[in-house]
Amino acid sequence: SQTIHQWPATLVQPVGSPLSLECTVEGTSNPNLYWYRQAAGRGLQLLFYSVGIGQISSEVPQNLSASRPQDRQFILSSKKLLLSDSGFYLCAHTAGDLGYEQYFGPGTRLTVT
Amino acid sequence: AQKITQTQPGMFVQEKEAVTLDCTYDTSDPSYGLFWYKQPSSGEMIFLIYQGSYDQQNATEGRYSLNFQKARKSANLVISASQLGDSAMYFCAMREGALLGGFKTIFGAGTRLFVKA
Secondary structure (H helix, E strand, C coil), X not given: CCEEEEECCEEEECCCCCEEXXXXXXXXXXXXXXXXXXXXXXXXXXEXXXXXXXXXXXXCXXXXXXXXXXXXXXXXXXXXXXXXXXXXXXXXXXXXXXXXXXXXXXXXXXXXX | CCCEECCCCEEEEECCCCEEECCEECCCCXXXXXXXXXECCCCCCEEEEEEECCCCCCCEECCEEEEEECCCCEEEEEECCCCHHHCXXXXXXXXXXXXXXXXXXXXXXXXXXXXXX
8 A cells, every 4th residue: 555654743943944854655656746835724735746756846936945866755855944934744646647636645744933 | 816716714514414515616628637635633634535527427435425517617525424523624626637747736725614513
């Protein structure tokens, strides 16, 4: 079965500090991977997606970046966090050619102080 | 322009009754998919049901059914026999076309459902 892991589960970081969130997928190969951000009480905003190693597309220009160093690893980074970066970050993947539904990880709750 | 609209920020339903959560969408792509996800307070996103734009019949999954009205561009979620555990945030989402072999999914703002005992 497919499993998606995210860590850390929660994070409190000061403004201006760097960020690294990790997402790994098990039980599937060559998944399409996604990073979403959810502000409090709001819907999901697609930040980045990746269809393969080293292939990253950005949906929203901002101070965040993403990388995919391995087939089943997706990393979200920032060099300097802003207060507006606070939120709930969800990693998701679709598997196979059809990819009808997205499977989500447990999420990382980030608070920038 | 908003592509997925959920007009009900919050809904109350009595336990064991049915409830309909509204969702309208906007797309010019003839091939698309519609999803509903449940997000309990724990934050995890749980896939509930899927409807393809070419599907002739409304999708059903247990107590969940999707009332798909293509001409009106609506994809309402119907939950029958509500349970206390159904209290959660519900998101309508749409997948458009193909994204370099994957799919781009757009989410609505969500509806918070409260089930009363």
